[in-house]
Amino acid sequence: DTEVTQTPKHLVMGMTNKKSLKCEQHMGHRAMYWYKQKAKKPPELMFVYSYEKLSINESVPSRFSPECPNSSLLNLHLHALQPEDSALYLCASSRGAGAGEREQYFGPGTRLTVT
Amino acid sequence: AQSVTQLGSHVSVSEGALVLLRCNYSSSVPPYLFWYVQYPNQGLQLLLKYTSAATLVKGINGFEAEFKKSETSFHLTKPSAHMSDAAEYFCAVSPRGGTGFQKLVFGTGTRLLVSP
Numbered sequence: 056d057t058e059v060t061q062t063p064k065h066l067v068m069g070m071t072n073k074k075s076l077k078c079e080q081h082m083g084h085r086a087m088y089w090y091k092q093k094a095k096k097p098p099e100l101m102f103v104y105s106y107e108k109l110s111i112n113e114s115v116p117s118r119f120s121p122e123c124p125n126s127s128l129l130n131l132h133l134h135a136l137q138p139e140d141s142a143l144y145l146c147a148s149s150r151g152a153g154a155g156e157r158e159q160y161f162g163p164g165t166r167l168t169v170t
Numbered sequence: 171a172q173s174v175t176q177l178g179s180h181v182s183v184s185e186g187a188l189v190l191l192r193c194n195y196s197s198s199v200p201p202y203l204f205w206y207v208q209y210p211n212q213g214l215q216l217l218l219k220y221t222s223a224a225t226l227v228k229g230i231n232g233f234e235a236e237f238k239k240s241e242t243s244f245h246l247t248k249p250s251a252h253m254s255d256a257a258e259y260f261c262a263v264s265p266r267g268g269t270g271f272q273k274l275v276f277g278t279g280t281r282l283l284v285s286p
Contacts, residue, residue: 059213061213095279096278096279097260097276097277097278097279098214098276100273100274111273143211145213145214147214152272155202155221157202157264157272157274158202158204158216158219159216159274160216161206161213161214161215161216162213163212163213164211164212164213166211
């Protein structure tokens with residue numbers, strides 16, 4: 056099973072709302088990632104968790120707050136977003152972060168629209 | 171720093187024709203190389219990967235890619251295009267070795283258009 060699931064598939068939120076995106080994998084992977092993808096662009100890395108610890112934060116604004124409750128789950132908490140944050144948010148996982156373990160498997164994404 | 175270049179933001183082929191999508195990397199040490207496909211409003215799906223075991227790598231859906239060190243290339247091919255192959259294709263690299271986390275670096279993508 057190489058499946059990464061994400062909920063919800065679509066989300067529309069106002070600039071004052073608080074919402075969360077969820078990601079789950081049951082492949083025993085120990086690294087999980089959040090990416091943001093704008094139309095016609097490659098994914099941009101936002102956060103990396105390795106063994107449930109935040110390893111990388113790519114200078115993402117604090118209105119995005121990641122959380123890794125356990126090795127299978129990854130959340131992205133959203134608060135006071137701006138319209139330019141509208142994008143496809145992708146979750147991915149890999150066996151680990153070391154050499155030979157970096158093959159990433161992606162979820163279907165959450166299409167976020169900020170109004 | 172690692173980088174990857176995909177030549178051609180759009181490639182158009184007829185159904186049944188050869189598909190060739192180009193990818194070149196820049197590093198002195200051959201990295202790990204990946205091709206991903208993204209259908210509209212979906213996530214990325216791994217097509218194939220190069221890890222050094224073989225220079226010709228076969229992937230899913232009839233795609234294959236050949237690693238050529240002398241040309242620093244990892245071009246993706248399929249002998250006969252199908253309408254269902256129309257999608258965005260991303261080449262990506264990850265450094266070989268090193269300590270700590272190494273990011274996956276994506277190319278800018280190539281949109282494959284298939285006409286009947």
